[in-house]
Amino acid sequence: MRGVFALILCAVLAGCGLQPMYAGGSNSTVAQGLAAVHVPAIPGRDGWLVRNALQDRLHVATAGGADATPAFRLDVRLDDALEALGVLNDDTISRERRILRARYQLIDLATGEILLDATAGSDAGIDVVSSEYATIAAEQRALENLATDVADRMATRIALVLRERARASESAAGQ
Numbered sequence: 001m002r003g004v005f006a007l008i009l010c011a012v013l014a015g016c017g018l019q020p021m022y023a024g025g026s027n028s029t030v031a032q033g034l035a036a037v038h039v040p041a042i043p044g045r046d047g048w049l050v051r052n053a054l055q056d057r058l059h060v061a062t063a064g065g066a067d068a069t070p071a072f073r074l075d076v077r078l079d080d081a082l083e084a085l086g087v088l089n090d091d092t093i094s095r096e097r098r099i100l101r102a103r104y105q106l107i108d109l110a111t112g113e114i115l116l117d118a119t120a121g122s123d124a125g126i127d128v129v130s131s132e133y134a135t136i137a138a139e140q141r142a143l144e145n146l147a148t149d150v151a152d153r154m155a156t157r158i159a160l161v162l163r164e165r166a167r168a169s170e171s172a173a174g175q
Contacts, residue, residue: 033162038070046080053151099123100146120153
Protein backbone atom coordinates (compact mmCIF):
# COMPACT_ATOMS: atom_id res chain seq x y z
CA MET A 1 0.00 0.00 0.00
CA ARG A 2 2.81 2.43 0.86
CA GLY A 3 4.53 1.63 -2.43
CA VAL A 4 1.41 2.49 -4.40
CA PHE A 5 1.00 5.74 -2.48
CA ALA A 6 4.65 6.65 -3.12
CA LEU A 7 4.26 5.99 -6.86
CA ILE A 8 1.13 8.11 -7.04
CA LEU A 9 2.85 10.90 -5.13
CA CYS A 10 5.88 10.78 -7.47
CA ALA A 11 3.59 10.91 -10.52
CA VAL A 12 1.71 13.91 -9.14
CA LEU A 13 4.92 15.80 -8.27
CA ALA A 14 6.47 15.03 -11.65
CA GLY A 15 3.41 16.46 -13.38
CA CYS A 16 3.40 19.74 -11.47
CA GLY A 17 6.67 20.97 -12.99
CA LEU A 18 8.66 21.22 -9.78
CA GLN A 19 12.39 21.06 -10.34
CA PRO A 20 15.27 21.24 -7.90
CA MET A 21 16.83 24.71 -7.87
CA TYR A 22 20.35 23.31 -8.20
CA ALA A 23 19.65 20.41 -10.55
CA GLY A 24 23.03 19.64 -12.07
CA GLY A 25 25.04 20.57 -8.97
CA SER A 26 27.85 23.07 -9.38
CA ASN A 27 27.47 22.89 -13.18
CA SER A 28 23.87 24.09 -13.10
CA THR A 29 22.96 27.45 -14.60
CA VAL A 30 21.78 28.75 -11.23
CA ALA A 31 24.96 27.72 -9.40
CA GLN A 32 27.14 29.24 -12.10
CA GLY A 33 25.05 32.42 -12.05
CA LEU A 34 25.28 32.73 -8.27
CA ALA A 35 29.04 32.24 -8.40
CA ALA A 36 29.25 35.10 -10.94
CA VAL A 37 27.63 37.64 -8.57
CA HIS A 38 30.07 40.23 -7.24
CA VAL A 39 29.11 41.82 -3.92
CA PRO A 40 30.98 45.11 -3.36
CA ALA A 41 31.84 46.17 0.18
CA ILE A 42 28.87 47.30 2.24
CA PRO A 43 29.60 50.01 4.84
CA GLY A 44 29.44 49.28 8.58
CA ARG A 45 29.63 46.22 10.77
CA ASP A 46 26.19 45.14 9.61
CA GLY A 47 27.38 45.47 6.01
CA TRP A 48 30.44 43.37 6.71
CA LEU A 49 28.29 40.64 8.26
CA VAL A 50 25.74 40.66 5.42
CA ARG A 51 28.43 40.68 2.71
CA ASN A 52 30.26 37.72 4.27
CA ALA A 53 27.01 35.78 4.63
CA LEU A 54 26.08 36.58 1.02
CA GLN A 55 29.45 35.46 -0.30
CA ASP A 56 29.12 32.21 1.64
CA ARG A 57 25.72 31.54 0.09
CA LEU A 58 26.43 32.72 -3.44
CA HIS A 59 29.79 31.04 -3.95
CA VAL A 60 29.26 27.81 -2.04
CA ALA A 61 27.67 26.14 -5.06
CA THR A 62 30.84 26.22 -7.14
CA ALA A 63 33.40 23.47 -6.88
CA GLY A 64 35.94 24.33 -4.22
CA GLY A 65 34.36 27.75 -3.75
CA ALA A 66 36.24 29.11 -6.76
CA ASP A 67 34.92 32.44 -7.96
CA ALA A 68 33.66 32.80 -11.50
CA THR A 69 34.25 35.88 -13.59
CA PRO A 70 31.70 38.42 -12.35
CA ALA A 71 28.71 38.77 -14.64
CA PHE A 72 26.47 40.48 -12.09
CA ARG A 73 26.86 43.05 -9.35
CA LEU A 74 24.75 43.10 -6.23
CA ASP A 75 24.39 46.59 -4.77
CA VAL A 76 23.12 46.54 -1.18
CA ARG A 77 22.03 49.34 1.14
CA LEU A 78 21.28 48.45 4.73
CA ASP A 79 19.16 50.05 7.40
CA ASP A 80 19.88 48.81 10.93
CA ALA A 81 17.63 50.12 13.69
CA LEU A 82 17.32 49.44 17.39
CA GLU A 83 14.11 50.58 19.01
CA ALA A 84 12.65 50.35 22.48
CA LEU A 85 9.65 48.08 22.82
CA GLY A 86 9.01 47.64 26.52
CA VAL A 87 9.25 50.64 28.80
CA LEU A 88 8.74 50.20 32.54
CA ASN A 89 7.07 52.67 34.93
CA ASP A 90 10.45 54.17 35.83
CA ASP A 91 11.13 54.89 32.11
CA THR A 92 13.72 52.15 31.76
CA ILE A 93 13.68 49.95 28.70
CA SER A 94 12.98 46.27 29.30
CA ARG A 95 12.86 45.02 25.71
CA GLU A 96 14.34 46.16 22.39
CA ARG A 97 13.70 45.28 18.80
CA ARG A 98 16.55 45.16 16.31
CA ILE A 99 15.49 45.57 12.70
CA LEU A 100 17.74 44.94 9.69
CA ARG A 101 16.42 45.86 6.26
CA ALA A 102 18.26 45.58 2.95
CA ARG A 103 17.43 47.25 -0.34
CA TYR A 104 19.31 45.50 -3.10
CA GLN A 105 19.69 45.50 -6.85
CA LEU A 106 21.11 42.77 -9.05
CA ILE A 107 22.72 44.36 -12.10
CA ASP A 108 23.84 42.59 -15.27
CA LEU A 109 27.37 43.90 -15.88
CA ALA A 110 27.22 43.27 -19.63
CA THR A 111 24.09 45.32 -20.28
CA GLY A 112 23.69 47.47 -17.16
CA GLU A 113 20.14 46.12 -16.83
CA ILE A 114 18.68 45.89 -13.33
CA LEU A 115 17.47 42.29 -13.08
CA LEU A 116 16.16 42.57 -9.55
CA ASP A 117 15.26 45.52 -7.34
CA ALA A 118 13.95 44.24 -4.03
CA THR A 119 14.05 44.45 -0.26
CA ALA A 120 14.65 41.88 2.44
CA GLY A 121 14.43 42.25 6.14
CA SER A 122 14.21 40.60 9.48
CA ASP A 123 13.88 41.62 13.11
CA ALA A 124 14.63 40.22 16.54
CA GLY A 125 13.52 40.93 20.08
CA ILE A 126 16.13 41.50 22.76
CA ASP A 127 15.64 41.46 26.54
CA VAL A 128 17.37 44.35 28.25
CA VAL A 129 18.86 43.07 31.49
CA SER A 130 20.68 44.75 34.36
CA SER A 131 24.07 43.81 32.93
CA GLU A 132 25.01 46.30 30.22
CA TYR A 133 27.57 43.82 28.85
CA ALA A 134 24.92 41.12 28.47
CA THR A 135 22.58 43.51 26.69
CA ILE A 136 25.29 44.64 24.26
CA ALA A 137 26.26 41.02 23.61
CA ALA A 138 22.59 40.17 22.91
CA GLU A 139 22.31 43.12 20.51
CA GLN A 140 25.43 42.00 18.64
CA ARG A 141 24.28 38.38 18.47
CA ALA A 142 20.91 39.55 17.17
CA LEU A 143 22.69 41.52 14.44
CA GLU A 144 24.71 38.45 13.45
CA ASN A 145 21.56 36.32 13.23
CA LEU A 146 19.68 39.01 11.30
CA ALA A 147 22.54 39.38 8.81
CA THR A 148 22.45 35.64 8.15
CA ASP A 149 18.68 35.64 7.75
CA VAL A 150 18.66 38.64 5.39
CA ALA A 151 21.48 37.12 3.31
CA ASP A 152 19.52 33.84 3.06
CA ARG A 153 16.44 35.70 1.80
CA MET A 154 18.47 37.68 -0.71
CA ALA A 155 20.34 34.64 -2.04
CA THR A 156 17.10 32.70 -2.50
CA ARG A 157 15.48 35.57 -4.39
CA ILE A 158 18.57 36.02 -6.58
CA ALA A 159 18.63 32.29 -7.36
CA LEU A 160 14.97 32.45 -8.43
CA VAL A 161 15.66 35.40 -10.73
CA LEU A 162 18.66 33.66 -12.29
CA ARG A 163 16.65 30.46 -12.78
CA GLU A 164 13.84 32.34 -14.52
CA ARG A 165 16.37 34.20 -16.66
CA ALA A 166 17.97 30.88 -17.68
CA ARG A 167 14.55 29.42 -18.54
CA ALA A 168 13.72 32.45 -20.65
CA SER A 169 17.05 32.14 -22.48
CA GLU A 170 16.45 28.43 -23.12
CA SER A 171 12.94 29.14 -24.41
CA ALA A 172 14.23 31.87 -26.73
CA ALA A 173 17.01 29.61 -28.02
CA GLY A 174 14.54 26.77 -28.64
CA GLN A 175 12.27 28.86 -30.85
